[in-house]
Amino acid sequence: MKKAHVSRVIGRTGTYVIAILLVVWVLLPLYLITVMSFSTKSGVYIFPKPLFPQPISTETFLFFINSTGVLKSALNSVIVAVTSMILAIIVGAPAGYAVARYIFHGRDLYRLAVISTRAFPAVILSIPLAVTFIKWGMYDSIFSLALVHTAISLPFTVLITGSVFAGVPKDLEEAAQTLGCNGVTAFIRVTLPLALPGLAAATLFNFVGSWNEVFSSVILTVRNRTLPALVLASLNVSPLPYRFAGALFMLLPSIVFMFFIRRYLFNLWGRVVK
């Protein structure tokens, strides 16, 4: 009896230690980046790093924002992210619905195929794509880039929306049909409102994915850089304050998004609607 008790305490302590280590491992850099971004430009170079910015200043952050090309790239990033997010949901959600609702031949194979596209390395994809885009006169356009981002995010959009739709009981749609709806009106009046939070989460997921995507952005654009592409290109030659502030600026949407989507990420593969 006593032995079991002791081993349980040890087990629990171990779990907590590992959990805390993991959290520190993830959060510490984020915290330091935030501290540095709100220090003065000279404060960034102080070592050891202070736990709080002294004094608090927006100097570093403003320096980054006002650097050449940053605002234009940020705008590009937003356009690319929003475009790809809309395209992905328009194309992906119906596929997700089909996977969730209908049993058809090769459904599992289709699922597997959808996931396996993720295994295709972006490096191999991007170079020939750049060549093709040049041929078609689509090179260095943020809309071409949005198409690529759409393609990248589609598999996950299909899977996530699939699980969202699977979380809306089929009974509800059938009940709507017995009460006078056809397939489309049942979807619009019942399934869609219930799936909406989950769909919004999937959409935000795509936004963040596109916002952070750097590889194809670097290869496929030259003058019309997105923000990550710009930051990556200028990282080696930029001063520390620029790097810290840039990092925070890139992080922010993801963090905001995480707070939004937490609930859905936790039960991504389970029931989404309560």
Place this chain on the structure above:
Amino acid sequence: MAEIHINEVRKTFGKVVAVNNIELTIHDHEFMVLLGPSGCGKTTLLRCLAGLEDVDSGRIFINKEDITEYPPRSRHISMVFQSYAVFPHLNIFENIAFGLRMQHLPNSEIKKRVESSAEMLQIENLLDRYPAQISGGQRQRVAVARAITVQAEVLLMDEPLSNLDALLRLEMRAELKRLIKELQTTVVYVTHDQVEALGLGDRIAVMKNGNLLQVDAPLIIYDHPANAFIGGFIGNPPMNFLPAVIDDRGIHVEETTLTLDLLPKGFKRSGSTQNIKIGIRAENIKILPSSEKNALKGKILVVEPLGSTNLLTVILGNERIKVNTHPDEIYLTGGEIWLQMASNKINWMDAETGNTLA
């Protein structure tokens, strides 16, 4: 007016035959219960009626109109689901009003009809709540209210009471019966609960493995099941079965020989000796203190006082049977008794097929 005619309907899922060429007519205003163990195809048949499943072959008619190819919304039906399927994003008023909104009725009419259905089911004080804020029993009432508000000609119910706790189920069962009587719609009601089926139905259709075994009034099904399966499935305790042999000298049950005049008039014997099964319900056996004509000798194995009855388990040779007795009659375990079966309640069944012979 709604008469349903199911004509040779067949439905398979892969290799499983869920509904096997079923032929059934449900009369206008009739409360028809589809009863059977889980997996017998009763829900599938109901979903075929609703238009939620396509049939493989056969036709379905409502009022002589062939609705086999119609979508659910064109069939003049409404349905109560086992899960209730109450829309979580709409409040109770809008849930009940859903069908009327789809018919684009004026708001005043919708309000009137929703309130009247809500009143019938005593949920008028819940109309502005959301499904998450009410109990399971109340959600069940909402589901029924939503189905009756559209005033469809046929009301389909798929195990509507199975998710309620026992007490609530008892209460709701009686209320449903009263409500349906008032509404005068044709009802098809699916259940695996034989008590529900006996209590609610005008007629019961017993199904097994996709086949229709018997369609009859509840008490006929109870007293004279078409085969041993139905006798064992319906009733608590299930029907007793005793193997017996008929020959010219009488009916031999264990060591006792009963006289041939116990056989019903129309009984046709198949040969000089015939193996049969006697089916008799626990309450149709009389206990005698001493030997009499056509009485079987037994020994009491267990006495279970159940309040309304004393349930005895009696050993009869190699067989065990259940006997219901009046609660005031005291019996002792191990005591020897004589059992006499009520001759008009005996079911004579084929020993091998279990089918009732007469």
